[in-house]
Amino acid sequence: MSSLRGPGYRITEHARLDARNTFGVAARAPMLVEVSDPAALPELAGYAMLRAPEVLVLGGGSNLLLASDPPGAVLALETRAITRLGEDGDAVIVRADAGVVWHDFVLWTLGQGLAGLENLALIPGTVGAAPIQNIGAYGVEVRESVRTVEAFDRTTGTFVRLAAADCAFAYRDSLFKQQPDRYLVTAVEFALSRAFQPRLGYAGIAEELRAMGVDAAPRASQVAEAVIRIRRRKLPDPAVLGNAGSFFKNPIVPAAQADALLAAHPGMPVFRGAGDDSRKLSAAWLIDQCGWKGHRDGDAGVSAEHALVLVNHGQASGLQLLELARRIAASVQARFGVAIEPEPRIVGARW
Numbered sequence: 001m002s003s004l005r006g007p008g009y010r011i012t013e014h015a016r017l018d019a020r021n022t023f024g025v026a027a028r029a030p031m032l033v034e035v036s037d038p039a040a041l042p043e044l045a046g047y048a049m050l051r052a053p054e055v056l057v058l059g060g061g062s063n064l065l066l067a068s069d070p071p072g073a074v075l076a077l078e079t080r081a082i083t084r085l086g087e088d089g090d091a092v093i094v095r096a097d098a099g100v101v102w103h104d105f106v107l108w109t110l111g112q113g114l115a116g117l118e119n120l121a122l123i124p125g126t127v128g129a130a131p132i133q134n135i136g137a138y139g140v141e142v143r144e145s146v147r148t149v150e151a152f153d154r155t156t157g158t159f160v161r162l163a164a165a166d167c168a169f170a171y172r173d174s175l176f177k178q179q180p181d182r183y184l185v186t187a188v189e190f191a192l193s194r195a196f197q198p199r200l201g202y203a204g205i206a207e208e209l210r211a212m213g214v215d216a217a218p219r220a221s222q223v224a225e226a227v228i229r230i231r232r233r234k235l236p237d238p239a240v241l242g243n244a245g246s247f248f249k250n251p252i253v254p255a256a257q258a259d260a261l262l263a264a265h266p267g268m269p270v271f272r273g274a275g276d277d278s279r280k281l282s283a284a285w286l287i288d289q290c291g292w293k294g295h296r297d298g299d300a301g302v303s304a305e306h307a308l309v310l311v312n313h314g315q316a317s318g319l320q321l322l323e324l325a326r327r328i329a330a331s332v333q334a335r336f337g338v339a340i341e342p343e344p345r346i347v348g349a350r351w
Helices: 038-044 102-111 205-211 220-234 255-264 283-289 318-336
Strands: 003-006 009-016 028-035 064-066 074-077 082-088 091-097 146-153 158-163 183-193 242-246 252-254 270-272 278-281 300-302 309-312 345-347
Touching (some): 028 038, 038 146, 064 318, 102 220, 255 278, 278 283, 283 318
Antiparallel strands (some): 003 009, 009 028, 082 091, 252 278, 300 309
């Protein structure tokens, strides 16, 4: 394994990726480019391997399944600065580099007395990955706090600033996810608030706060602590058991289909979709009803605590985990007539 250093970057050939994906699957990149200064990106764009569409931009590796070795170069941004830029009305504008660990950033904002991200505590990954996936949890999506996304446009070789309205945010989706070969997120600006308005409508948060002895008017830090406690109970720690968090997205179906399913399965959780004509179903409930929770095929398995979480018990390959996911999806389709899709990006295979 050889390496080459330049101003603001390091290139390593035949680099192992086992520790760079939270599933912990064995994989190797033909070239790993670690960028410590985004100003180096225009120069790096001149490398043939970094102009190819197969370039994989890697954050914390928490929303990724490596079904095989990446066919092209892997690029990782290592920048980790956080800056308060100023105020805009009631909002405080904060800029975070793409390489900042997301949970560390949430804790930093809470320490600054800023609210808006508390429901998104303990989500694995980096700040740069947050707008790509439009991460969400406990009734909140990151798009609600994003003000501007800074990115390197690989098609033009220039840096761009995209307002939140131009990012095509949707449920677990964005412009950056739709065009993965074009934009490389380098930093994100957030509009956060000193005035805290708790979002407690999602099941479990209010109950957890009461268990913590918080009966009324919780602080943002207390809401974050409640979320952290819930997540730690439900989701395995990737450092202990390889996983990528929730593997499947909650499916969106027409309201009429949801009504028919609810009539046949009265206990099925159903939530309002983007409009009155659609409904969101619980993928976890659908998978659990098909008997997958705690299932294991060799080292590829499903968490015994949460049916949405695929786990690597040690030596499972990415392809084995993908094949298990396909079987799960097929069983849900066969029993309920509902298609479920993966959240993580799958590299080296098609869904």
